[in-house]
Amino acid sequence: MALPIYLGLVHYPIYNKNDEVITTAITNFDIHDIARTSRTYDVKKYFIIHPHESQTKLAQEIMDYWQIGFGGQYNPDRLEAFSVLDIKSDIKSAVEYITECEGTPPIIITTDARKFPNTISYQQMREQIENSSKPYLILFGTGWGIENSVMAEFDYILEPIYGPGDYNHLPVRAAVAIILDRLLGEKWWE
């Protein structure tokens, strides 16, 4: 049975490269790639979290094309990926949705290039998820990361993903894929 794992891509409040708090734009590729990866790893819902209706309307139109319109006929696999997609105006609304569905609020996890007091390893997090019946919401920031006071309210921060070198600028789409594989993928190393 699928675990109660939820994912959210946060567009506000986000830092830009000058440490100013901004709202980032929704991109078509974030919708498609992360929906397909979420569906592969049996995520229950992938929330696009954005406060502005002008942007969420665009996301809704893309969803409709694949869920109701021609896209789903042409490519049924994409239709299935889009079935996990949902749009919420803020993190609180996503949490409320999960609380209503699961009967209990989710444990909120995020990832950050920086280390925090509640930073947790992938091995620890994977074990915790395996041995828990609670819902989890894994949040990913866009831009240069989620604003600090919001970060401080989350339960766990996953360690940064390091490659063998010193370069640390993975696309969020790649980070989502690697993190879902580490937390929910098969135990290929055994």
Place this chain on the structure above:
Amino acid sequence: MALPIYLGLVHYPIYNKNDEVITTAITNFDIHDIARTSRTYDVKKYFIIHPHESQTKLAQEIMDYWQIGFGGQYNPDRLEAFSVLDIKSDIKSAVEYITECEGTPPIIITTDARKFPNTISYQQMREQIENSSKPYLILFGTGWGIENSVMAEFDYILEPIYGPGDYNHLPVRAAVAIILDRLLGEKWWE
């Protein structure tokens, strides 16, 4: 020291959804996302492999914008990611480039949703790379996969990536990220 690992994204000969052999288009997101992921995992070169000059010219223009033009000034991290990018007209040219640089031809690995006689597990492949001084070329197909007679010439086929469910349609950008993390990433599970 960085391992002699090379990566290639193959646009010909590729199957479309009707099992016909076609040439796929180069997409901007494949260039950016896979360059950033390749740089993170210390890949020596990421080859865009495409036979038509009209398409490779476009890829070259995008490369120039980030390597020589304004892009690299605005975002130096992207400039660094683009330093691993190269364009080749076919797989043979990529193999020749590696053979010239490394003094020996690469072992060619690819991945496929189907199983083959030379299919290898991620654990076996990771160990082999760790204990080898040979160069490796990891090839990824676009569309519905690389044509069979070309696949038959490769040394190893990596197992398909399975999530916990039955849906198996990861974007190639996500597959690259997961596979590089499994083969070259830190041993986070220990």
